[in-house]
Amino acid sequence: MCEANVYINREGREEILMEKVDRIIPGEDNNIFLESIFGERKIVQARIREMELVHHRVVLEEVKQEIITPDKEIWLEPETDHGHFHEGEEVRLKVFQGYNMRAEGKPACPELKAFAVVDGEARQIDIAEKEDCGEINLGSEVDGLVQVYVRESGKIDNYAKIVVEVGHHHHRGLQAIGLPLEIIPCDYSHARMGESYEVQVLKEGKPLPGVLVRATFAGTHNRDYPHKLNTNDEGKVKIFLTARGNYLFSVNDGEIRSTYTLMKSF
Amino acid sequence: MCKDMPPLELAIQFHGHICPGLLMGVRVAEFAQEYLGVGRDYDEELVAIVETDSCAVDAIQAILGCTFGKGNLIFKDYGKSVFTIGSREKSKAVRFSQNIDALAKPQFKRFRELNQKTSLSSDEVAEKENLVGELFEKIMTASFEELFKWREVPYEIPAKARIHKTIPCALCGEGVMETRVIISERGKLCPSCQAEIGGELNV
Numbered sequence: 239m240c241e242a243n244v245y246i247n248r249e250g251r252e253e254i255l256m257e258k259v260d261r262i263i264p265g266e267d268n269n270i271f272l273e274s275i276f277g278e279r280k281i282v283q284a285r286i287r288e289m290e291l292v293h294h295r296v297v298l299e300e301v302k303q304e305i306i307t308p309d310k311e312i313w314l315e316p317e318t319d320h321g322h323f324h325e326g327e328e329v330r331l332k333v334f335q336g337y338n339m340r341a342e343g344k345p346a347c348p349e350l351k352a353f354a355v356v357d358g359e360a361r362q363i364d365i366a367e368k369e370d371c372g373e374i375n376l377g378s379e380v381d382g383l384v385q386v387y388v389r390e391s392g393k394i395d396n397y398a399k400i401v402v403e404v405g406h407h408h409h410r411g412l413q414a415i416g417l418p419l420e421i422i423p424c425d426y427s428h429a430r431m432g433e434s435y436e437v438q439v440l441k442e443g444k445p446l447p448g449v450l451v452r453a454t455f456a457g458t459h460n461r462d463y464p465h466k467l468n469t470n471d472e473g474k475v476k477i478f479l480t481a482r483g484n485y486l487f488s489v490n491d492g493e494i495r496s497t498y499t500l501m502k503s504f
Numbered sequence: 505m506c507k508d509m510p511p512l513e514l515a516i517q518f519h520g521h522i523c524p525g526l527l528m529g530v531r532v533a534e535f536a537q538e539y540l541g542v543g544r545d546y547d548e549e550l551v552a553i554v555e556t557d558s559c560a561v562d563a564i565q566a567i568l569g570c571t572f573g574k575g576n577l578i579f580k581d582y583g584k585s586v587f588t589i590g591s592r593e594k595s596k597a598v599r600f601s602q603n604i605d606a607l608a609k610p611q612f613k614r615f616r617e618l619n620q621k622t623s624l625s626s627d628e629v630a631e632k633e634n635l636v637g638e639l640f641e642k643i644m645t646a647s648f649e650e651l652f653k654w655r656e657v658p659y660e661i662p663a664k665a666r667i668h669k670t671i672p673c674a675l676c677g678e679g680v681m682e683t684r685v686i687i688s689e690r691g692k693l694c695p696s697c698q699a700e701i702g703g704e705l706n707v
Contacts, residue, residue: 281614430513431516460630460634478637478644480636
């Protein structure tokens, strides 16, 4: 007999998690895979605390998913699930407040300022107050890429940015718009599910290495951001897009929080 | 539609959801297209012989256009993840056999376990979502050889599907393909009427 019973310590209390375990495989992000001789399997978020091999006993300690919600963030979403707008179509965007693409409460629209940036030229735009969000109507934009950002000043300065494609095949490289903390797509293109997507974090226009970037997608069932990565020396992170619809990237540094919405359909 | 659907989207739209089996089929279909130098089938230029009825076959149908209805999807019920794709125009065929341990990772086992449950807790729903994401990336970024053994095989592809005459069944009156008719004492019967009266099907 070489299998063991696995116990888990939850808030100081030890309880049996699985009996007769013959496989324990630690994975990434504190995930531990367990398999018993009866074929039962589990993945738990825990770390190994103690192994008493003589007594066939392994004790795990639960690792709670850390949810950092210091303050709510703001983000932009297009009012289309088509991935882009067509020339002549009204370009409408929504401004949400919440976390992990889950809206909580309504953003304080009168205190927000919104701007549209085309070819480096910024113009201020209005935000209309709707029942559960703010709404921006850019009107009919011409073919091309428009960058829109919203700023909320306060104890923490919040920024939300989106790149809106009007028409098709606008794959040209995008310039940063000069936010104090900004996420920019490294190679703007029609990003799709099943592809890798890279973004760069800039602080005052310079790459910011070693900062945590969170990424999520519309409709995720995770309570917290499902992707968390630290930027490399060039301030870049790359994720593999595994879900349909829009993605949101978020970064905090000091008293600034900045989000970037990747608009896509598939 | 503003742009052509990428192969992956074609497969997901057709199959209805995303799962490891479907993604394995996407890899096979894309590899076959590249190796054979072909696009999507229009009128039986391609033939797929599949030895399983798993999710992967839906990707082959959606991406390659080898479908049951066109007659260029031939199903051999061997329970093996083996797929042979041939091009009539190129007189070339390639056979794929899924590596036995390609889906043997703990995450796959756990995914199957969750997939078989009739109801999931909210934590399990999130866990399944994360597992799909993890497996998605693994399958789509793995080298092809990690997933499949493949080799070119002699081109022995069946002839194009034939359309046969339809005749009425002597019992139910419904139309039946002439080649599937069973001649009995009660006349020319369709297989279902023959089965109902307890006769041998011989089909």
